């Protein structure tokens with residue numbers, strides 16, 4: 603089988619939500635290559651936490667007795683609950699007995715984002731949080747039945763993009779795809795990014811260890827790289843209250859160039875201009891921030907909306923393919 607599903611941006615492209623049939627209900631889920639749990643708001647979630655969300659009704663599934671899950675993310679958000687096996691359909695691709703993690707508790711960040719009905723993890727199943735036994739991601743469940751064991755991400759700035767499962771649509775990118783091998787030891791789509799440049803010119807230095815993460819909004823890079831970037835932005839400075847680099851919204855940001863698999867990709871300054879920090883619209887928060895405390899770089903949506911990415915398990919070593927959009 604193979605299929606395509608729309609990836610609809612929230613405000614400021616904070617995250618991209620895709621329609622997914624879970625049991626007999628269609629939910630809008632955040633496809634997340636940086637985590638490996640498929641968890642959903644459900645009729646088991648306290649009303650006080652689930653108002654405004656579409657809810658999975660576990661009555662259509664088979665309860666996995668004694669199974670629980672509990673996930674937390676770098677921003678302190680998180681959720682936990684119980685586990686069911688049910689049918690999950692993404693763009694026509696069907697997992698007949700997918701582990702569906704029904705939330706019995708969600709943090710305030712999820713409670714407040716009423717467009718988001720849960721997450722569909724697309725990292726490696728080794729980091730799935732279900733106890734006593736880790737469960738397969740949707741991709742792992744269907745991988746063997748896909749025309750090709752791969753999926754692609756084509757995210758866009760302020761417009762609907764797509765995730766494709768089982769095939770590469772050559773109309774979605776230009777030029778050739780350059781591939782890098784993935785290190786799955788930490789359960790992420792993790793690889794080594796090479797040189798970088800700010801504005802224009804030839805790349806140098808090295809960004810180093812990085813993950814391709816559709817679930818993280820921004821780009822988190824080494825301090826040296828981030829300082830070199832904002833040195834080219836006159837009004838920029840590190841604002842500890844905002845927790846990152848801010849600048850005058852009126853200032854034009856330079857492009858950021860990064861070399862992956864021997865090819866240089868350009869993230870436009872307009873894509874790096876993330877969002878105003880408040881309603882005055884005077885000060886803006888940058889889409890490139892420091893990776894301090896994370897332990898690796900995260901190439902999140904700010905980067906991914908500039909490229910076409912292949913998450914490829916056609917070979918014994920998984921690999922990532924990058925092409926210009």
Ligand SMILES: O=C(CNCc1ccccc1)Nc1scc(-c2ccccc2)c1C(=O)NCc1ccccc1
Nearest residue numbers: 632634635636637675676677679721815817818895896
């Ligand atoms: O957790 C993820 C992928 N899921 C992101 C997500 C989706 C919905 C809601 C919340 C989060 N990616 C990764 S891999 C490693 C980290 C990390 C980040 C900071 C400190 C320690 C680990 C993160 C992560 O938490 N990403 C989201 C994020 C939120 C705020 C700031 C940075 C990153």
